[in-house]
Amino acid sequence: MDSAQAALTAPATGQGNAMTLRAKWTLGGIIAGGTAAALLGAGSSALALYFARRVLTPARVRAADQEILAVIKEGREQQVILAATPETTHDGTYSLFFDGGAGHARIGRILSYSPAERTVLREVEAVYSGNLEAAARGWWGGATYQFPSDVGLAFEDAGIEVEGGTAPAWLIPGEPGAETWAIMVHGRGATRQECLRGARVVHELGLPNLLVSYRxxxxxxxxxxxxxxxxxxxWRDVDAAISFALARGAKDVVLFGWSMGGAICLQTADLSEHRQVIRAMVLDAPVIDWVNVLAHHAELNRIPSAVGRYGQLMMGHKVGRRLTGLAAPVDLKSMDWVSRAVELRTPTLIVHSVDDEYVPYQPSALLAEKNPDVVTFEPFEGARHAKEWNADPVRWEGLVRAWLQQQLAPRVNPGMGGSPDSGPGVPT
Structure with a gap:
């Protein structure tokens, strides 16, 4: 969800008109004996359905909600004047997409900021595609690189066989013979580009790295x-990526997940037939508890809490799914890892900013509090959603490097004086 900054649940009048009153009341009657629909009313039931569908339906068009006021060229260098927003006034390196996503620029440090004029002047580090000078609007994001080569890394295209066909992936080679691979999973509304921010530190550790796509x-x-x-x-698509890695020499893997990608990694570690080979997870601004996130978005969009809960009920009910379009209900309770904290046995590092406006950080902190032997929580400040690396890449990479080095250190069998990975020691 890097990048999924526009409200996922913003209500719109008229969206429920296509849903007949009969369908609304039938749903309410089947799910709750008519009580929910009777209490909420037809309009609120339609809003609950709209809320559920917005959460579950991939957006085809991103909202270009960022004004691009001017581009200044000085020789080969460029600067851009942007409307000041809570995002554009944060220090760090970010992405600016424009022309419906066909244009992509990397935006660097703040050069000047005028609160009175509500503008900010920033350095343009690179324009990967499109004509930034001709752009009037775009959207802000954390996917600061376009290809692994922009991070200075060689790569090859790979195809992972998943349900329905082949999912493209980037494979960044590691050290020859490396037996631990990294698999990186992007968030909702983002692509594998989002994961490139973590590619450098993984490469330094010598791990082959798969940056995957999923349904x-x-x-x-x-x-x-x-x-x-x-x-x-x-998670099934990530499971297929693990199979891909194992078939090419991996013995175990480290999963990286951003935002909803974190939820996907947690499900993989829970449900995959390969879960025993998942050596560790690094999760950035992960969704630990969907009920918490959905309640947060209902509040942000001024949707009554009862309506938001009814929308959640639609997602998880076998009848409600017929209106939401789901092939099968979504079991939100099974993805509440605060309640299931003791069931998580995979060593996990969570990096999460306390000012995350999209996925509240509290469930991440609670998970670590309830399972401190397995989960390490590192809070950031001033990074907003899934942009911890963007705000402070040195700290992010340092934390991840140190934690992974500890997790990937050769295992020593305790108590017998054996050498790393050598089996029981022989007393001398």
């Missing part, structure tokens, strides 16, 4: 129902 992200084959499973279905 409904615009690159991999779409799911049959065209709906997000919020991790409950997407």
């Amino acid at each position: 409904n992200d615009g690159l991999a084959p779409a799911a049959f129902d065209g709906r997000y499973g919020l991790g409950s279905t997407e």
Whole structure:
């Protein structure tokens, strides 16, 4: 969800008109004996359905909500004047997409900021595609690189066989003979470009690195129902990526996940037949508890809490799914890792900014509090959603490097004086 900054649940009048009153009341009657619909009313029921569908349906068009006021050229260098927003006034390196996503620029440090004029002047580090000078609007994001080569890394295109076809991936080679691979999973509304921010530190550790795509992200084959499973279905594509790595010499893997990608990684570690080879996970601004996130978005969009809960009920009910378009209900409770904290046995590092406006950080902190032997929580400040690396790449890479070095250190059998990975020691 890097980048999925526009409200996912913004209500719009008239969206429920296509849904007949009979369908609304039938749903309410079947799910709750008529009580929910009777209490909410037809209009609120339609809003609950709209809320559920917005959460589950991949957006085809991103909102260009960032004004590009001017581009200044000085020789080969460029600067851009942007409307000041909570995002554009944060220090760090970010992405600016324009021309419907066909244009992509990397935006660097703040050169000047005028609160009175509500503008900010920033350095343009690179324009990967499109004509920034001709752009009037775009959207802000954290996917600062376009290809692995922009990070200085060689790569090859790979294809992972998933349900419905082949999902493209980037494979960045590691050290020859490396037996631990990294697999990186992007968030909702983003692509594998989002993961490039973590590629350098993985390469320094010598790990081969798969940056994957998954159903409904615009690159991999779409799911049959065209709906997000919020991790409950997407994990199968990550499981296929693990199979790909194992077939090419991996003995175990480290999963990286951003935002909804974190939820996908958690489901993979829970449900995959390969879960025993998942050595560790690094999760950036992960969705730990969807109920918490959806309640947060209902509040942000001034949707009554009862309506938001009814929308959640639609997602998880076998009848409600007929209206949401889901092929199968989404079990939100099974993805509540605060409640399931003791069940998580994979060593996990969570990096999460305390000012995350999109996925509240509290469930991440609670998970670590409830399972401190397995989960390490590192809070950031001033990074907003899934942009911890963007705000402070030195700290992000340092934390990840140190934690992974500890996790990947040769295992020593305790108590017997054996050498690393050598089996029981022989007393002398």
